[in-house]
Amino acid sequence: MAIAVVAFSASIDASEPKPIEAWDRVVCIQSQVESKPDTGKLCSAFLVNADERLYLVTAGHASSETNLKSKLRYRDPDGVTQWVSLKTFFRTSTNPWQRNEQSDFAIAELPDVDGAETYRSHLSALSISLDSICTETPPRTTEVVTVGFPLAIGAGDVISPVAVVGHVASRETSTANSWGHEPIVYCSPALAQGTSGGPAFLNNQPDGELTVIGIYVGVVHDVSGAKLSKMVPAHLIRAHISSQQTNE
Incomplete structure (x- = not known):
């Protein structure tokens, strides 16, 4: 009986999701230069959550090299590589970034839009609390x-x-x-x-x-x-x- 209980407990532990390693919360944004289709740009970024709102943060100069066709690529909470284009979230805005006037960084709030629920759920799980x-x-x-x-x-x-x-x-x-x-x-x-x-x-x-x-x-x-x-x-x-x- 004791052996059966131990085996059952081990099975539960094995099924528990592994915590996300801090480093895997960082994402990248890949963009093609529209005037030079064979030329690409890449930057790093991360996500911040505050009061159920979700923000994408990157360097200001890097944000200026993105466009709505840019791909946000990340490792989801299960360790699977995923990507989503920025236009999936920003369907009406040509420039979703807010560049800080004082320093070289920019933020873009990721809205909760139809058809992007899975991606937003992944990115929310990867996000870092404002605190x-x-x-x-x-x-x-x-x-x-x-x-x-x-x-x-x-x-x-x-x-x-x-x-x-x-x-x-x-x-x-x-x-x-x-x-x-x-x-x-x-x-x-x-x-x-x-x-x-x-x-x-x-x-x-x-x-x-x-x-x-x-x-x-x-x-x-x-x-x-x-x-x-x-x-x-x-x-x-x-x-x-x-x-x-x-x-x-």
């Missing part, structure tokens, strides 16, 4: 994991985001950009194209806990070839999404 978006930049030398698709690695037939361990290297620093200045946190190591829009998580969090400290937007380098990663501080993303909740 997990850090309100303060962690101190220098803090260990972080930046996740994305550098050089399109992990964006093949099977989606498998790349996770790179690094460290916070600076306090928030006012950095010149094409429209003025923006707060940037520098981190190591420098990462390749395709990572833009990917989140950086605190490393070594307790099981089930996630903390996003920033979003990767590029590199800074000098003539010697030395490079550092540039991150938009997470609290700016949190404030932007919170303002959407307040204004509507």
Whole structure:
């Protein structure tokens, strides 16, 4: 009798869904350049949920390279590679992105539309709570994991985001950009194209806990070839999404 009970319990445990690994919550957006059909663009992105609303977040410069034919590719909660075109969600808007005026990131709210229920359910399951978006930049030398698709690695037939361990290297620093200045946190190591829009998580969090400290937007380098990663501080993303909740 005892053996039968143990076997039954093991069967139940085996049927329980495995938790989603933090790194697999990161998605990619693949786009064809409309004027050059043989040329493609790729960026990383992630999803944030707030009060049952769902937001897609990526780098601002990366959002400008997408279009309604762009494919949002991801690993669903069962580990199966899926894709959905942006026009499935955005049927009337030619540009669903809201670019932040201060920093290089953009958000797009994914509406609940007929015919997209399965995709939205998948993406909602992959999303990160707004409460997990850090309100303060962690101190220098803090260990972080930046996740994305550098050089399109992990964006093949099977989606498998790349996770790179690094460290916070600076306090928030006012950095010149094409429209003025923006707060940037520098981190190591420098990462390749395709990572833009990917989140950086605190490393070594307790099981089930996630903390996003920033979003990767590029590199800074000098003539010697030395490079550092540039991150938009997470609290700016949190404030932007919170303002959407307040204004509507």
